[in-house]
Amino acid sequence: MTEPGEPGRVRTRKGYPAKRRAILRASRKVFGQAGYGGASIDEIAEEAGVSTRTIYNHFVSKEELFATVVTESTEQVADSHEAMTLRHLGGVAAGDDLEADLIRLARDWVRPRPEFTDHFAIVGRISTAGDDFPAHLRETWQKAGPLRVQRTLASCMSRLAERGLLRVPDVDFAAQHFVVLVTNTWGRGPAGADAMCEDELNAMATAGVRAFLYGYLPRG
Template identity: 45%
Template sequence: MSSQGSVPQRTHRGQPDKHRAIAQAARAVFGQKGYSGASVDMIAAEAGVSKRTIYNHYQDKEQLFLSVILEGSAEVAETHTRIADRHLRKILDLEEDLVAFALEWASSPTAFAGHFALVRTIQAEAARIPPAVLEAWQDTGPRAFKQELARYMSQMADHGLLAFDDADTAALHFYLLTFVSVAQRSFYGAIPIGEAEITQLVVGGVKAFLRLYRPDSGERETSDRVRRGWVLR
């Protein structure tokens, strides 16, 4: 493939409606047919445009897939960052606030069904998708938000609420124990699961995380005195 995973050059000025139609069609077709099963002809038919029109906007199928996955990843990461700020910027009770954050975070795939259909495509066809596309997706979405989560974890550790050697590892473990636990159970939103089961998975994940990273009892007594009402910077 010729685009080598490069970020698409936008050539659609003056045609926002047509570009939007192509992007929506691509998201739907890639989500339904997968990366290898989708074709530019299918996307053109879904969008109600000619194949030539798509090539006026995108160099090839790889670039089109990259465009829609990056657009969705950026939007999801921004939403996740707002969720984290809402729940983790001010800690009143560490376990309760982590559970509240993880519950809203883990429920987000249902709000971005089209994007997470593409994530399922990536999970199923990673070997067929160009590595540069996979790396760009990680950098824009999952990896970017995990860095933001690590920042919150670091500040919790600074206030004595958590204890670890590496914030990135702690953030990864929290991600695996909460968000991924729910996402894998629901196949990233493909199979609805009940609120009670989501809560059970999240609460169990948070408790496991705190068993790993909460300070020992001697340190915890000090951290309990400072945890109420402080605000992350």
């Protein structure tokens, strides 16, 4: 077996799937708490209940581990957001009551999902790290999640615009604008939407949608 961190190390070993899942689960938690720079392989190994050698049997480096964690968890979140977008805006009846459709989408979008808590903790770390965060890892995250979901939302808005239900000169910008408006938790403390009750989440989603429609409903 090759030494930890060496290219060409052996990854296939008995118990690989279970150990890999434990490592990724622990990594999401530790990276979410400490950030990429602050997390150590030793901490992740302790959280996962494995040795550091076991981690290096599966991943070349902390960077590869982080990229895998971010990509896999981001794809899970993107799958969820794409599904909810298509559920509310992708059907043949979508837009018959546009405000109601958008509010239902916004409510689903902002409602906290416990299974994604560690993922969004990591995203928060990425967002606040600025230039200190490796650019290629930030790009990995954006391509796996935000940009993919934005394309789906933009496509739905394009179809609504073709039907004359929205006035959207730039569908990509409109998709970004929608997400910013419905997820705005400014002034609500570090817990953000996680600390809000259902009525508050509904009010935030509704206010965001109405602000969006004010700018994007056809004039005339």
